[in-house]
Amino acid sequence: MFKSTQETSIQFVEVSYTVKLQEIRDMRSQLNATLDELENTTMKELDEIRTTLQKSLKNDVDKCSRLKDELQQHVEAVQSLCGKSKKEIEFIASRKCLEKIQQSETYLKKNPLKDQTFMIFHADIDIEQYLSKKSGLGRIVVMNSNQVLTVKRKSEYTVKISSDTKPCSLSGICILPSGHVIVVDRNNEKVKLIDQQYNIVNHSKVSGFLSDICLITPSEVAVTVGNDVQFISVINGQLITGRRFQLPHDVVGIAHHHGALYVISRTALYHYTLTGTLVKKLYEDTGDGSRGKCIVNIFNKLIYCTFLDYRNQYFNKEDLF
Numbered sequence: 001m002f003k004s005t006q007e008t009s010i011q012f013v014e015v016s017y018t019v020k021l022q023e024i025r026d027m028r029s030q031l032n033a034t035l036d037e038l039e040n041t042t043m044k045e046l047d048e049i050r051t052t053l054q055k056s057l058k059n060d061v062d063k064c065s066r067l068k069d070e071l072q073q074h075v076e077a078v079q080s081l082c083g084k085s086k087k088e089i090e091f092i093a094s095r096k097c098l099e100k101i102q103q104s105e106t107y108l109k110k111n112p113l114k115d116q117t118f119m120i121f122h123a124d125i126d127i128e129q130y131l132s133k134k135s136g137l138g139r140i141v142v143m144n145s146n147q148v149l150t151v152k153r154k155s156e157y158t159v160k161i162s163s164d165t166k167p168c169s170l171s172g173i174c175i176l177p178s179g180h181v182i183v184v185d186r187n188n189e190k191v192k193l194i195d196q197q198y199n200i201v202n203h204s205k206v207s208g209f210l211s212d213i214c215l216i217t218p219s220e221v222a223v224t225v226g227n228d229v230q231f232i233s234v235i236n237g238q239l240i241t242g243r244r245f246q247l248p249h250d251v252v253g254i255a256h257h258h259g260a261l262y263v264i265s266r267t268a269l270y271h272y273t274l275t276g277t278l279v280k281k282l283y284e285d286t287g288d289g290s291r292g293k294c295i296v297n298i299f300n301k302l303i304y305c306t307f308l309d310y311r312n313q314y315f316n317k318e319d320l321f
Contacts, residue, residue: 020140023177027137030177030218037236038127046119053117070100157198164188172213174221176234182221186210191223191232193239204239206230211252216274222261224251229261229276245276 160168165188172184181194189210193202208225216222220233220242227250231242253264260279261272268284 024137026218027177031137033219034178046121049119053119057117155198157194159183159185159192159194159200161192161200161203163203164190171211172223174213174215176215176221177218178234180234182213182232182234182239184210184213184223191221191239193234193237195237201237202239204232204241206232206241212254214254214256216256222254222256224254224263227251229254229263247272247276 158168159170164185167187168185169187170183171186174182176182179196181198183192183194185192186209189205189207191204191206191210191213192200195201206223206225208228210223210225212224214222216231219235220231223230223232225244227248228244228246229251230244233240233242247263247270249265249268249270251263252266255262259274261274262282263270263272269282271279271282273279
């Protein structure tokens, strides 16, 4: 018995290690994405400044070239008329030549010779200093299954926004590696993005019966809407609606694990691909009265499902492998 228990514990440690390793890699991916975004923004600013400077200098070069060419044409015209008894035409050409000379002098006065222009990059050393002071991406805490968790503090925040017409009814919640939280407001048919200070920073209208949400990538979630699965991405603090596919049954629960979607109707559990292709039906409840909210959670190679009915609550688990 002791040996069997310890062997099970070894397997549990390995599974826990794999899950946490993936979380660390997801966080690193999010940091990479954030740094890429900062780099792209800085590079865009650099490109815009270069374009502005080059355009201004090119305009000066083109203007000078045009004035020089026009002046040269008038000079050649005056020279060609000299000694040909065409005094009136020669006089007009000379006046035109003087006008071009005056235009050139006026332009040079308004646009004096500029010193050579170059760009300087002032790096934001706060970023590097902040990261250099960190000893890691986070802390690793060892816990056991019998350890009692104590709630030290509870805070409540409202998710109601001015455009809501009904009381908020949250049917799903998802935490991104960035620390942002996404909640599903069923009554108002909205998906809302909450920042680290618990402020609603963006929302997206999603018409239909919203019931659940799950994380797909560090910046993408899937939301169940009636018989549909709607994908939503978080880009630059904005919720961007993406692809959507329809299933032949209602969807009240959803979870994602290594590229697989596990979807629950009111009576069955299904395995789908991320494109909406059915892989197989994993479980179906044939009892009477099975209705209500279903929740899917994947851990330790098991799917845990809670099916609620009007008479009782019971628990099922289906082995994935």
